[in-house]
Amino acid sequence: MGSLRFLGRSAVCLLGAAISFACAGAGEAPAGDERLVALEAKTRSLEATLEALASENAELRNEVAILAEQAGSGEGREATGSAGEQEEGITDSEGQPAKQPAIPEDDRAHTVERLNDLDARVRELEDLASTVEWVLLAVEQWAQGEDKPLSQLEGTALERTVRLAADSGGEVHFIVHPGREDPSVLVMPLVAVDGETPLIVSLHGYGGDSGYQTTYVPLHERVNTHGFALLLPNGIRDSEGNRFWNPTGQAGDSAKAGQDDAAYLTELVAKAEEVMDFGPVYFFGYSNGGFMSYQIACKGLPGLRAVASLAGTSYVDNALCEGASPVSVLHVHGTADDVIRFVGDESGPDQQGDGEPAFYAGAQDMLMRWSRRAGCDWPEQPQPYATLDLDVHVAGSETQAFRLESGCADGIEIELWMSVGSSHAPGYGDAFVDALVDWLLSQE
Numbered sequence: 001m002g003s004l005r006f007l008g009r010s011a012v013c014l015l016g017a018a019i020s021f022a023c024a025g026a027g028e029a030p031a032g033d034e035r036l037v038a039l040e041a042k043t044r045s046l047e048a049t050l051e052a053l054a055s056e057n058a059e060l061r062n063e064v065a066i067l068a069e070q071a072g073s074g075e076g077r078e079a080t081g082s083a084g085e086q087e088e089g090i091t092d093s094e095g096q097p098a099k100q101p102a103i104p105e106d107d108r109a110h111t112v113e114r115l116n117d118l119d120a121r122v123r124e125l126e127d128l129a130s131t132v133e134w135v136l137l138a139v140e141q142w143a144q145g146e147d148k149p150l151s152q153l154e155g156t157a158l159e160r161t162v163r164l165a166a167d168s169g170g171e172v173h174f175i176v177h178p179g180r181e182d183p184s185v186l187v188m189p190l191v192a193v194d195g196e197t198p199l200i201v202s203l204h205g206y207g208g209d210s211g212y213q214t215t216y217v218p219l220h221e222r223v224n225t226h227g228f229a230l231l232l233p234n235g236i237r238d239s240e241g242n243r244f245w246n247p248t249g250q251a252g253d254s255a256k257a258g259q260d261d262a263a264y265l266t267e268l269v270a271k272a273e274e275v276m277d278f279g280p281v282y283f284f285g286y287s288n289g290g291f292m293s294y295q296i297a298c299k300g301l302p303g304l305r306a307v308a309s310l311a312g313t314s315y316v317d318n319a320l321c322e323g324a325s326p327v328s329v330l331h332v333h334g335t336a337d338d339v340i341r342f343v344g345d346e347s348g349p350d351q352q353g354d355g356e357p358a359f360y361a362g363a364q365d366m367l368m369r370w371s372r373r374a375g376c377d378w379p380e381q382p383q384p385y386a387t388l389d390l391d392v393h394v395a396g397s398e399t400q401a402f403r404l405e406s407g408c409a410d411g412i413e414i415e416l417w418m419s420v421g422s423s424h425a426p427g428y429g430d431a432f433v434d435a436l437v438d439w440l441l442s443q444e
Helices: 002-022 026-080 105-143 157-167 210-216 219-226 261-272 288-299 363-373 430-442
Strands: 171-175 184-188 199-203 229-232 281-286 304-310 328-334 386-388 399-404 414-419
Touching: 157 171, 157 184, 157 210, 157 229, 171 261, 184 219, 184 261, 199 210, 199 261, 199 288, 210 229, 219 229, 219 430, 229 261, 261 288, 281 288, 281 430, 288 304, 304 430, 328 363, 328 430, 363 414
Parallel strands: 199 229, 199 281, 281 304, 304 328, 328 414
Antiparallel strands: 171 184, 184 229, 386 399, 399 414
């Protein structure tokens, strides 16, 4: 436990060091290069620790399963008294089948408690690792030629977002929703056409904000070149200060602070359209923002044409999406994602809930659901139409692109980008941003 606290403190110090390094000035470039290498090495060490924790987590899950099986078998043998039900090859000193010891209830409870604690800490460190990756990405961009301090790492989410948006050359507007304290940033292209200019809404992940989202996936840099508007909202904070979205669709869900984010985002888009009447509307979300983007598609929104989700999915319980209208869907997911797994997680209890089955569906399940809404069927064994090199953290062309067009409702595309070996926070750069924007805007 002490080593984990030390790791957490080290990562926080790493963030502070990155900011200090960025603000030191261009005159210290040689030393800065060495410090950047050191920062990257520390990040790799953090990732290795996360992998070890995830491995230990998996071992504990197996331990829980074995304990449960042994306990159940022991109860069965005690009830029947049948020697034939004893495990083969296990005997006592007289050659008789040995009775397996019962697993004390306290031991099982302790193991489950250890598992829950480790699982929670792994998720916390994954969130921290994602934040470190974002910071290092920004530091690296600065070190490669920017001649000003890395100010986007300082200030509130709104201040950082505005600075990034202004640097892109777009026209910045503040969209105020009467139910929220935080204004949202709307970035307009310099040339816009009423009723035609598309709107992309970009949603951050859990613990992130619009500033981090804009740094990680810099859609704002394409506003003028591709002619779309960009809306960058922020989720509210939970009891620990982390921003998040409520994709349950249930306004009375106390675990999600009771807010109805589907209604909030729908109203926010309507407020943004007071600036100008937009054409097609697209949602893109990362992780928790991906969950939220799918929920927007389930609820429906005027003008919505497509949603794209990176490392986010939706619930095993599909009742929340009954009656949804078809929209185009792009699902982007790494096969090595240990936070939101590519294959989903229906095997165990939701540690954040009341012991109910885990709640999220796999990538293939999502594509099957949305293809059926569009009147077509996602194949069990799809064949890639292209291989893309998008993640700089994975060697070679790691992303296989699959597409389903034939048989779908008019104008609907269902697409999967499966990044083999990519984690929960892939190292995406310009190639990914260009591909994402091109896909979204093609869904007219």
